[in-house]
Amino acid sequence: xxxxxPNEDTxxxxxxxxxxxxxxxxRFETELKRAGLPNTxxxxxxxxxxxxxxxxxxxxxxxxxxxxxxxNLSRILKRMVEQGLVTQCAAENDGRGRxxxxxxxxxxxxxxxxxxxxxxxxxxxxxxxxxEHLEGLKNGLRDLLPEEWATSI
Numbered sequence: 001x002x003x004x005x006p007n008e009d010t011x012x013x014x015x016x017x018x019x020x021x022x023x024x025x026x027r028f029e030t031e032l033k034r035a036g037l038p039n040t041x042x043x044x045x046x047x048x049x050x051x052x053x054x055x056x057x058x059x060x061x062x063x064x065x066x067x068x069x070x071x072n073l074s075r076i077l078k079r080m081v082e083q084g085l086v087t088q089c090a091a092e093n094d095g096r097g098r099x100x101x102x103x104x105x106x107x108x109x110x111x112x113x114x115x116x117x118x119x120x121x122x123x124x125x126x127x128x129x130x131x132e133h134l135e136g137l138k139n140g141l142r143d144l145l146p147e148e149w150a151t152s153i
Contacts, residue, residue, distance in 0.1 A: 024124050028117065035116050038109070041076055043117060046110035049086065049102035056099040058091065085109055 006014070028040050048065040049057060057065070063073060077100065080086040085106035091097035102110070129137060 024120075027124055028120050031116050031120055032113060035112075037113050037116060040117075041072075042080065043110065043113045045073075045076060045080065046085065046102055046106050046113070049100060050107060050110055052101075056089070056101040058097055058099060062100060080106070 025040060032039060032043070044066050045062065048062055051065075059073065059077070066073075077086060077088070081088055083105075084103055087101050087103055088098040089101070091099050
């Protein structure tokens, strides 16, 4: 028995999602590099940690909150700790576990990166998508996410 094929709209959406992701993330990476700033994964880590205020996150929690796949997260975190952007402290209830927190230097870097990042969000998304499509696009994309992810957006 042959599995059913997706319809043309579903196939087009799949292709468009991947092309848009490649294009937009590529632009973000290029412009951050041009500004002498770290890549989007660094921004993602700093943003997730900053949203937690003083509480901090364990590495597995950070992975769950990340916007990007983090296959090299341990290596990224090591470099960020070495540069004084993030601190690692022993977890209270688990001597082997580490709690990650953003430093003041990390907050400053994230603010510098936001100047590029936020501008690109405007030029690559907000200025290109007609206002009457925004709500439908947002809702449609949210429908593709697991429920626990979609509730935080």
